[in-house]
Amino acid sequence: MQTAGPSGFYNVPTTKLLILFVGTCSVLASILDLKPIFHLQLSPHVTLHHQFWRLLTSHCAFTNSGELFFGLLIIYSMRIIERQYGSAKYAAFLFITLWVSTFLELGALVSGAKLGFRRIPGGPYALVFSMLYQYHRIIPATYRFRIFGATLNDKMFLYAPALQMMISQSFATIVPCICGMMAGALYRSDVGNVKKWRFPRYVRNAASRVSDASLASGPIPRSSTTMPTTARSSEILTTAANLRNRRSNAGTNNARARATNTADVREYIDTLTGRGASAEVQPPPxxxxxxxxxxxxxxxxxxxxxxxxxxxxxxxxxxxxxxxxxxxxxxxxxxxxxxxxxxxxxx
The missing domain is CATH 1.10.8 (Helicase, Ruva Protein; domain 3)
Structure with a gap:
């Protein structure tokens, strides 16, 4: 699967909060038998009963365990987008695409009523596919491989469960997924300079204090070991001993080979100890x-x-x-x- 920097939730409090919120709501909806309040339907819930809160609750919880698993897996993998955007921009992106996709879903319900499309199941399908659109446009593929003559890349390991989510309930889930991709495309195209919008500073400061107190995660400790493994150490020592023996007996014909081997060993040791890197690497832009x-x-x-x-x-x-x-x-x-x-x- 596509690498996303350090594992865990270090520097991704928005992703951590979203996973906890969606997971908790989904579990409580199943335990307390509240699944019927999470789907979105114009008639009779919105038009007759004026249950406008369904416009928000329809994005809060998945209604089955399979989609919950795949949805949380994709949201967790999308932490790479938060690290690219920054937590403030990522939170603004989620807020904007949430409302844009909700209005698109309402339009789909109104226009599809005559075709029999009257209900959208509960779950943040639109948010997930809006994230996937940013992932598709921003993150390059790490490697490619071939299966039965078809060339694929490592991003398919996210696209496959996303496709399963999209077609799990036929048009009921295809429509919100398409609405999410459209909302992500609108944000990506920067219509009305939406990319520059952020929550007010006092809201960001309050959220930062809360996240530092309850959602902060430390970095994964990095090993400080600079020595090679035992087998590799023996190989280096053996190579060095062979070089010393060759130096005492070699003639003109072996001088070039000795220089090459010595340079290889020196390069390996310099890589381990960090010496000589500044002389070979050009300064960054x-x-x-x-x-x-x-x-x-x-x-x-x-x-x-x-x-x-x-x-x-x-x-x-x-x-x-x-x-x-x-x-x-x-x-x-x-x-x-x-x-x-x-x-x-x-x-």
Whole structure:
């Protein structure tokens, strides 16, 4: 499956809150027999009984365990989008696409009434497929493979359960999924500068305090071991001993081969110890450095440069390294606000 940086919920409080909310609502709806209140139907619920709250509750809970499992799996995998956007922009994106997809679903119910389409089942289908649209447009494939002559990539491992969700209840689930993709496309096209909208600052500050207190997750500890495995150490020592023996007996014809082997061993040892990397890797573009500094304001410039050096100037790799790098002691780390300013420069 597509890699999404560090595992777990580090720096993704919005994804963590969404998974907890949808999972809790789905379980309570099943235990308390409340599934009938989560589907969306114009007549008689909205037009006659004026149950307008169904416009929101229809996105809160899945009504069966299979769709709940696949839905939470996809939402968890979409944490890579939150790390690309930043928590503030990601929360604004979810809010905007929620309302846009709801109005699209209402239009589909009105226009499809004569064709027999009168009901949308409960579940955040639109939100899931709006996230998947951003994933399709932003995240590149890591590898490709062939099955029975067809070329596929690693993203199919998310598209397959998404397809199962879409066709699970025929048109009842196909319609909200299409509405979600349309809402994601409208957000991606930046109609009316919707990408620049954010919740008010006081709302973001309050949400940050709550997330720091109850939703914050620490980074996965990284190993500080720089020595190779025992088998590899023996191989290096054997190679070094052979080089010393060849140096004493070799002539002119073997000089070039000895130099090549010595360079290989030196390159491997330099890679383990970190020596010589700065001389071979070109400095990253200043624009990328500024983007990472705005995404991680609690870290000094030297830490940003080391991340670029370790990631060979690859922007995505540098972001992954910084996400797993704890903030310096004494700095105030903010999961949401720390990536807000940098998110405007990301797609």
């Amino acid at each position: 200043e624009e990328d450095v500024q983007i990472l500094m705005s995404m991680f304001p609690d870290h000094p410039r030297e830490t940003i440069m080391r991340a670029f050096s370790a990631g060979h100037n690859n922007m995505n790799r540098a972001v992954e390294i910084m996400l797993s790098t704890p903030a310096p002691v004494g700095s105030s780390s903010n999961d949401g606000a720390g990536t807000t300013s940098g998110s405007n420069n990301r797609p």
